[in-house]
Amino acid sequence: MPELPEVRTVAALLSKNLARKKITDLSIYREKNILVPKEEFCAFLKGETFLNVTGYGKYLLFHLTNHKVILSHLRMEGKYQIRSLKEEKEKHDICAFDLDSGETLVYMDVRKFGQFTIRREEDAFSLPPLSHLGKEIWDISAKELYQLLKPCKKPIKEAIMDQHIIAGIGNIYADETLFAAKIHPLQKASSLSEEEVSLLKEKASSILSKAIEEGGSTIRSYHPEKNMDGRFQVSLKVYGKEGELCPRCSSPLRHILVGGRGTTYCPICQKRKERGILIGITGEIAAGKSATLSYFKENGFQTLSSDEVVHQLYEEKEIIKWMRENVSSSLIRRGKIDRKKLLSLFLKDKRILEKVEEKIHPLVYQKIHTFLSKCCENVNIAIEVPLLFNSPIEKECDYLLFVYAEEETRKQRLLARGKDPAKSMALSPSFSMSEVKKRCAFLIDGSSSLSYLEEQLDKVLSLIRQR
Ligand SMILES: [Zn+2]
Known part of the structure; x- marks a missing residue:
């Protein structure tokens, strides 16, 4: 548009x-x-x-x-x-x-x-x-803009695209402005300080002025005249560049939805102020996800493991009843779900797995959201979600961290936990490494010792804290 x-x-x-x-x-x-x-x-x-x-x-x-x-x-x-x-x-x-x-x-x-x-x-x-439109960015003072944003509970990206607040900014220039001003697109408009609003105004003004000089940005169908293109698209830093590296800090740019609109931002340069950093941990089975989560806990993060959430769910009466009625009554032993038996049912029939996942996953995400909403302001959070990709939680995370390990190591670990590696691995999600590299800011090798794992995580932590 x-x-x-x-x-x-x-x-x-x-x-x-x-x-x-x-x-x-x-x-x-x-x-x-x-x-x-x-x-x-x-x-x-x-x-x-x-x-x-x-x-x-x-x-x-x-x-x-x-x-x-x-x-x-x-x-x-x-x-x-x-x-x-x-x-x-x-x-x-x-x-x-x-x-x-x-x-x-x-x-x-x-x-x-x-x-x-x-x-x-x-x-x-x-x-x-x-008469319904707000002022254009050059005509509004930083103070006026601050007063307009102060009562606004919407994410800042939605607020600056609201034509009643400022006239003229759409998806492209909202992404570019927020990147330039180092503001997270989901940050609440009301949470911005006067200095931040002033910087936002300054960046939006200069970006829009430069774009006018360049004849706008030709994305898809916009042509100022037949057979003529705008030139500002070559100056775009983040818009439409999901997965490419941030031109400022070289970490991968992320794509999320804000108010239904595709949004690209840099999780390192554009931190979300009101709740600290949210790290999503995912990876292969027995690669070291739990140890990674523990590391963050020891370093002052609030943590949640979705595996634990599943465990809790399986103890809820309603879920036990649902399993009895929809999966098999033989699953329930002394009022509890026999997880070993459930695992073998999953292996026998993928449709059962799908059915249970369809029931359980939304409940897990709901519990994670409740947890996030209860976390204190400004505290950093790490959550471990084995199926993080394409889950609604993925979009919330500022950084995704992927833990991998050699297959043989993972087999040994599963054996040591008293599990059948073949069965466990058959049911765990498989990842395409190219997809992982595109989506995750950090790849962690969990193949060797705990101290090596911690060494890598120290680097991650110092990188995050530096910025
Ligand atoms: Zn960056």
Whole structure:
């Protein structure tokens, strides 16, 4: 979706191409996109001459003679073309303004979300939609912005994309601004200090200004003019760069969802202030995940093992009842779930495993979330989740840490724990190393001694604390 810099670029080009050209006729191909009756729209504009085109937030303002204005929002993929009057109408054309120059200004929109309305110049900013918009970043003072964010409980990324608070910032420039200001996208807007808000404003202003100079960013369908691209996309630091290395600290950039929008950030440079750091530990079975978790506990982290959560769940009456009714009554011995028997059932029939997982996993995630919500402010947290990838918890973690070990070592450890390595390993998740490398900031080798494991974790900890 075009944001402020793209809209400004389009406005400048249109301004250059339309000035002093008179509207001789109008064609409306899709009335839904015009927010006033078609007849009113045409009568208001016919015979007027374009003076210039400006932008406000994500809106284009076409200024015409007799103090008239057209407000246009491009939404997802709207675009303008100036064609010769002789050219045929195209499939996605929404409306066309014939000009006395022998040209026609056409608005086309593949997604059909774009909107038009008309205003008198003097009313343009006192009536919706523009009256509902916040100021643009250059016009708001850091103090004003701080006052607007203070009562806002939303994540900061959502807040700066809220057009009522600031006009013009969308997904691309929100990611870039937060990276530049070293602010975690999920951090609550209300938790930012005045200095942080001031830095955020400064970074957003300079990024948007630079992007305007560069003609915006061409991502997917945005082209300022036919066959022309913006140039700011080469200056993007994080947007769309999930898995690539942070240009500032070289750790892998992470992708999460914030308010339903894809978001890329650096977990090292953009720490989440209100609850300290959240580390998610995952890895192969018997590779050293528990020892890793213990290490963090000894170093002042609050910790939770999802394995323990599962153990607790298996002791809950409701789960025991569910197992009796939905898996097998022979599983229950003296009122408890026989886990060895459950394991062999899983091995015999994968569908049972899937069924139990479907029941248990959401409950585990729920318990983890409850735990997280109860953790004290500013305390660092480590949680061990064997199936961390693609779980809702993964998105919350600031760093993912993967523990691996040689197969033979893991077999020996399982034997020492009185387990059947073949069975245990058959049921444990398998990981593709390329995926692991893409997602995890830290890879820990758990093959050898505990002291070697701790040595590696010392490095992780000092890296995290340094930043
Ligand atoms: Zn970084």
